[in-house]
Amino acid sequence: QQQVKQSPQSLIVQKGGISIINCAYENTAFDYFPWYQQFPGKGPALLIAIRPDVSEKKEGRFTISFNKSAKQFSLHIMDSQPGDSATYFCAALLKNTGNQFYFGTGTSLTVIP
Amino acid sequence: DTEVTQTPKHLVMGMTNKKSLKCEQHMGHRAMYWYKQKAKKPPELMFVYSYEKLSINESVPSRFSPECPNSSLLNLHLHALQPEDSALYLCASSQGTQSGTEAFFGQGTRLTVV
Numbered sequence: 001q002q003q004v005k006q007s008p009q010s011l012i013v014q015k016g017g018i019s020i021i022n023c024a025y026e027n028t029a030f031d032y033f034p035w036y037q038q039f040p041g042k043g044p045a046l047l048i049a050i051r052p053d054v055s056e057k058k059e060g061r062f063t064i065s066f067n068k069s070a071k072q073f074s075l076h077i078m079d080s081q082p083g084d085s086a087t088y089f090c091a092a093l094l095k096n097t098g099n100q101f102y103f104g105t106g107t108s109l110t111v112i113p
Numbered sequence: 114d115t116e117v118t119q120t121p122k123h124l125v126m127g128m129t130n131k132k133s134l135k136c137e138q139h140m141g142h143r144a145m146y147w148y149k150q151k152a153k154k155p156p157e158l159m160f161v162y163s164y165e166k167l168s169i170n171e172s173v174p175s176r177f178s179p180e181c182p183n184s185s186l187l188n189l190h191l192h193a194l195q196p197e198d199s200a201l202y203l204c205a206s207s208q209g210t211q212s213g214t215e216a217f218f219g220q221g222t223r224l225t226v227v
Contacts (some may be wrong), residue, residue: 032214034215034216035217041137041201041221041223042220042221043117043203043205043219043220043221044156044203044218045120045218046215046216049215087153089155089156090144093214099144099146099161099163099169099207099209099216100151100167100169101146101158101216103155103156104155106153106154106156107154110139113193
């Protein structure tokens with residue numbers, strides 16, 4: 001059973017546009033939600049993360065919006081650039097474990113110049 | 114230093130070979146992980162070491178054998194692999210002692226079994 005559901009599977013956005021990727025979870029024992037960016041042939045790199053007591057976190061062009069009651073969170077990439085073209089994974093960490101991460105299925109983002 | 118170093122970067126091995134993948138981190142992290150990733154899929158957890166003890170083994174076949182010699186090193190010993198084991202093998206580490214700690218990934222070893 002997929003613990004973290006991610007959509008869309010792929011996304012094509014014009015340069016300068018906003019990319020939005022959504023994730024949803026059921027297990028209320030998750031208490032930390034990171035997003036990872038992965039380029040082909042490379043390991044995932046942490047992009048931004050949020051805890052459920054915060055509704056929004058922004059770092060540069062990347063924003064996480066978190067809706068605790070709906071058990072959903074999303075990544076917004078503002079002013080998308082061709083260099084942002086990569087696969088993005090949301091993830092969730094089980095509370096009090098510190099080490100049980102569950103990944104979404106991934107979104108392949110292509111930013112067209 | 115937020116780096117997790119994996120060697121080798123690429124590995125081609127026959128089905129009768131024995132090889133090892135290595136991972137090193139110097140961030141003082143106490144949890145280390147092995148993940149397997151197939152193309153266009155998310156990383157799949159294989160093993161978790163917490164304080165140098167194996168804490169999670171996600172029903173991985175015995176042809177994969179993890180080892181944590183000390184708090185900075187993690188190995189994955191490979192023996193009698195199958196072609197379907199070809200994948201990107203990722204090592205990661207995290208503080209592991211509390212929630213709200215991110216996992217840092219290495220660049221992976223691209224393994225091809227022939």
